[in-house]
Amino acid sequence: MKRMMCSVLIVEDEKIERDSLYEILNERFKGMLRLYTAKNGREALEYYQRVLPDVVLTDIDMPIMNGLEAIEAMKQFHHHTIYLILTSYDYFSYARDAIRLGVEDFILKPAKPEELISAVSHAISTIKVAKNKEMSETALLKKYTEIQPVLEQECLYTILSNHSEIEIQNHLRYLNISANTALCILLEAHDGMEKNMRALKQDLCDIGYSCLYDVIDHKHVFFLLHNRKLLAQDIEVIEYVLAQYHVKELPLGIGSIQTQLANFKRSYSQAIRRMHLYGEDEPLRIAVFDEKEKQIQVDLSIYENRMLEAFRKKDEKKMDHIIHEFAQELLVCSAEHITHSVNQLIKDLTVQLQQLVQVSIDIDSLPAFELKEEEKYQSFEVSLHFVLQSLFRPLRNEQYHETNTLAKKAMNYINQNFRKPISLNDLAKELNVSPFYVSKLIKSAFGKNFTDVVGEVRIEESKRLLKEQQRVKKVAFDVGFQSQSYFAKMFRKMVGMTPKEYQDLFMK
Numbered sequence: 001m002k003r004m005m006c007s008v009l010i011v012e013d014e015k016i017e018r019d020s021l022y023e024i025l026n027e028r029f030k031g032m033l034r035l036y037t038a039k040n041g042r043e044a045l046e047y048y049q050r051v052l053p054d055v056v057l058t059d060i061d062m063p064i065m066n067g068l069e070a071i072e073a074m075k076q077f078h079h080h081t082i083y084l085i086l087t088s089y090d091y092f093s094y095a096r097d098a099i100r101l102g103v104e105d106f107i108l109k110p111a112k113p114e115e116l117i118s119a120v121s122h123a124i125s126t127i128k129v130a131k132n133k134e135m136s137e138t139a140l141l142k143k144y145t146e147i148q149p150v151l152e153q154e155c156l157y158t159i160l161s162n163h164s165e166i167e168i169q170n171h172l173r174y175l176n177i178s179a180n181t182a183l184c185i186l187l188e189a190h191d192g193m194e195k196n197m198r199a200l201k202q203d204l205c206d207i208g209y210s211c212l213y214d215v216i217d218h219k220h221v222f223f224l225l226h227n228r229k230l231l232a233q234d235i236e237v238i239e240y241v242l243a244q245y246h247v248k249e250l251p252l253g254i255g256s257i258q259t260q261l262a263n264f265k266r267s268y269s270q271a272i273r274r275m276h277l278y279g280e281d282e283p284l285r286i287a288v289f290d291e292k293e294k295q296i297q298v299d300l301s302i303y304e305n306r307m308l309e310a311f312r313k314k315d316e317k318k319m320d321h322i323i324h325e326f327a328q329e330l331l332v333c334s335a336e337h338i339t340h341s342v343n344q345l346i347k348d349l350t351v352q353l354q355q356l357v358q359v360s361i362d363i364d365s366l367p368a369f370e371l372k373e374e375e376k377y378q379s380f381e382v383s384l385h386f387v388l389q390s391l392f393r394p395l396r397n398e399q400y401h402e403t404n405t406l407a408k409k410a411m412n413y414i415n416q417n418f419r420k421p422i423s424l425n426d427l428a429k430e431l432n433v434s435p436f437y438v439s440k441l442i443k444s445a446f447g448k449n450f451t452d453v454v455g456e457v458r459i460e461e462s463k464r465l466l467k468e469q470q471r472v473k474k475v476a477f478d479v480g481f482q483s484q485s486y487f488a489k490m491f492r493k494m495v496g497m498t499p500k501e502y503q504d505l506f507m508k
């Protein structure tokens with residue numbers, strides 16, 4: 001550890017006395033102090049401005065500028081310096097002024113080595129304690145500055161995950177935030193916006209709010225927190241700040257103001273819903289939550305149409321994203337209301353899908369959806385993914401069978417050979433066409449590339465084996481994956497949970 005060096009400025013007009021003081025301190029503190037000397041107050045002041053010494057040891061009676069005048073001038077620099085005065089009995093009349101200037105100690109002239117060393121040692125110890133405290137406080141502040149974004153993210157996720165009020169309150173306390181009111185604002189994320197959005201966060205903080213911010217599910221999420229209810233003028237100021245960032249040029253969602261800690265998440269759910277309903281010509285508007293509101297009415301037709309569109313485009317990622325948004329909006333509702341809404345959506349989707357794919361769907365063969373209140377926050381989204389994908393995936397297989405003959409042959413080859421390593425070249429050779437042609441054929445027929453189609457077939461077969469409670473590692477190799485870790489990664493990507501989590505759903 002690097003040793004802390006202190007500096008001492010000796011101010012004495014008598015050269016013999018000045019040299020004597022220097023020699024005494026240099027001999028006692030050799031290698032521990034940086035020593036400087038000045039022959040009067042003015043010269044001392046010039047030195048002081050350059051080196052900002054930790055200790056000034058000065059005589060009082062000197063030409064041009066005396067010691068007390070020099071100390072008073074040095075004080076203007078607001079540096080943490082300890083001042084020691086060299087004096088004789090004749091100069092105790094200066095004591096009052098010295099005390100006013102914060103002089104630490106008096107040393108009688110001629111200075112005895114032991115008294116001089118004792119006074120300087122005490123001053124150095126005091127300086128080191130102050131410096132260590134300052135360094136610790138600076139390090140602590142730096143550390144807090146580094147971890148504050150992490151604490152803010154944890155607090156935000158605690159709110160969005162519907163943790164208990166006590167847990168939310170604890171996270172707010174870590175951030176020294178007192179919050180009785182919350183408002184969520186969402187903006188769709190695009191590349192290059194991060195700096196601008198952080199500037200928006202700072203502006204929201206500057207007008208008096210604590211602001212939690214992160215990018216979640218391709219959205220910039222702002223949670224404004226305050227320790228009192230918001231007045232009409234407060235809302236106008238927030239709307240004005242948002243308008244300065246041209247937020248209406250982006251998909252925007254503004255939740256309502258929530259005045260109960262347990263309902264903070266509701267503002268986020270409402271903001272998600274608002275992103276799909278916000279009109280370009282509609283003014284920015286922030287709503288105050290009606291405490292008498294009993295149940296949020298989710299417009300199922302919006303999600304039904306979006307899911308059908310994703311199905312038509314064979315966009316698996318988009319489908320997963322829509323299911324996630326649907327789950328987030330419903331989470332603020334009761335388990336009974338969620339169960340009713342999901343079953344109604346399944347019924348409506350079944351009618352639409354039967355017309356779209358021209359195939360009969362036995363709705364009784366689908367997994368029953370029922371949710372208990374105590375399970376809502378732990379398993380709802382996983383269960384929702386499972387039941388909806390159970391509806392959509394068989395219909396995708398039906399779409400595969402309606403493609404042209406060559407595409408069917410390609411699909412048959414994949415179905416028969418997916419358990420072993422197969423490549424696009426293998427398939428092209430089997431169909432007697434070029435790899436480029438078969439690649440375009442698969443993309444056109446199935447909306448995916450060769451690797452994704454093979455991966456989906458493997459994952460579908462793995463799900464069947466997992467339901468039979470076969471070991472995960474064995475399943476991975478049985479369906480053609482070369483490593484268990486890659487299998488787990490692909491399974492989570494396509495199904496939305498790990499193989500083990502999926503298997504546990506079917507434990508008896």
